[in-house]
Amino acid sequence: MARVVVDVMLKPEILDPEGRAIQGALTRLGLDGVSDVRQGKRFEIALDGEVSEERAETLNRLAAELLANPVIEDYRLRVEEGQ
Amino acid sequence: MTSSVGVITFPGSLDDSDSRRALSAAGMSAIPLWHGSDSLADVDAVLVPGGFSYGDYLRCGAIARFAPLMTEVIAAAGRGMPVIGICNGFQILCESHLLPGALTRNESLHYICRDQWLRVENNRTAWTADYDSEQEILIPVKHGEGRYVANDHTLDELEDDGRVVVRYIGGNPNGSFRDIAGICNDSGNVVGLMPHPEHAIDPLTGAPGVDGQGFFTSVVKALVGSGSAR
Numbered sequence: 001m002a003r004v005v006v007d008v009m010l011k012p013e014i015l016d017p018e019g020r021a022i023q024g025a026l027t028r029l030g031l032d033g034v035s036d037v038r039q040g041k042r043f044e045i046a047l048d049g050e051v052s053e054e055r056a057e058t059l060n061r062l063a064a065e066l067l068a069n070p071v072i073e074d075y076r077l078r079v080e081e082g083q
Numbered sequence: 084m085t086s087s088v089g090v091i092t093f094p095g096s097l098d099d100s101d102s103r104r105a106l107s108a109a110g111m112s113a114i115p116l117w118h119g120s121d122s123l124a125d126v127d128a129v130l131v132p133g134g135f136s137y138g139d140y141l142r143c144g145a146i147a148r149f150a151p152l153m154t155e156v157i158a159a160a161g162r163g164m165p166v167i168g169i170c171n172g173f174q175i176l177c178e179s180h181l182l183p184g185a186l187t188r189n190e191s192l193h194y195i196c197r198d199q200w201l202r203v204e205n206n207r208t209a210w211t212a213d214y215d216s217e218q219e220i221l222i223p224v225k226h227g228e229g230r231y232v233a234n235d236h237t238l239d240e241l242e243d244d245g246r247v248v249v250r251y252i253g254g255n256p257n258g259s260f261r262d263i264a265g266i267c268n269d270s271g272n273v274v275g276l277m278p279h280p281e282h283a284i285d286p287l288t289g290a291p292g293v294d295g296q297g298f299f300t301s302v303v304k305a306l307v308g309s310g311s312a313r
Contacts, residue, residue: 010187014187014232015187015190015230015232015258017188017189017190017191017192018188018192021192066141066145066146066149067141069142069145069178069185071177071183071184071185071232071233072185072187072232
């Protein structure tokens, strides 16, 4: 068993109006000094077997094609073996 | 022979029947196409309609892009077939990389539903040839994720090549870069826009008027002129 985690965030130059709304809420609810909030997505993929090189390649391709839209988002992929 | 335009229905499409109605009113045969099919059923053009395909899961249009029929649409668009994406259809065409850029959450975070003035800045596409250059038209917008974004290089290229097809005037509803409401690909056969021309084709129900008709009458002429680009 392996677990693959993919974090997807809007690129820094892309406005995140949801993050901005959350920033406003945090401040309203008593947190001082919130200078920025960015909201992202996290995917946890459970895989049977190991993450071979070929599978890692497929994962990276699909992270860029499906899980993230590289026009507006960056992604980070990491493998957590033996969960 | 009457030209035929296929209108794709995905799970969650909303405006497919209004789009078929608009195409029929313009004198075309409107053919319903199912997203899971792998055949374009010999249509001469394709309309990707508005709605919430696959519930907008992941990102708007991100899953619809991989529907079996979209593979055929992408290939046909490459051969020059006229393709238009309206609202969710525009999002799907961007996700498919048939058009550059992406549509993101409205700057205001509000879902916008209103009549919107647009300026037709490119009337040389298969879908806009019936409009005058710089013609101002009033058609509805209704979306929560219609903010057009792209990097500066892409935006400059779109501007320089005259590929901004329609631009918001009298107020930008969603924070789109450079007030962009719709764009086309290099050859002008693929057009995407957020506003809904199919909701402005009937004096009775097209709330603001009939300014949307031109998109549908344009493609009739494009198809007759080319003898179909199948």
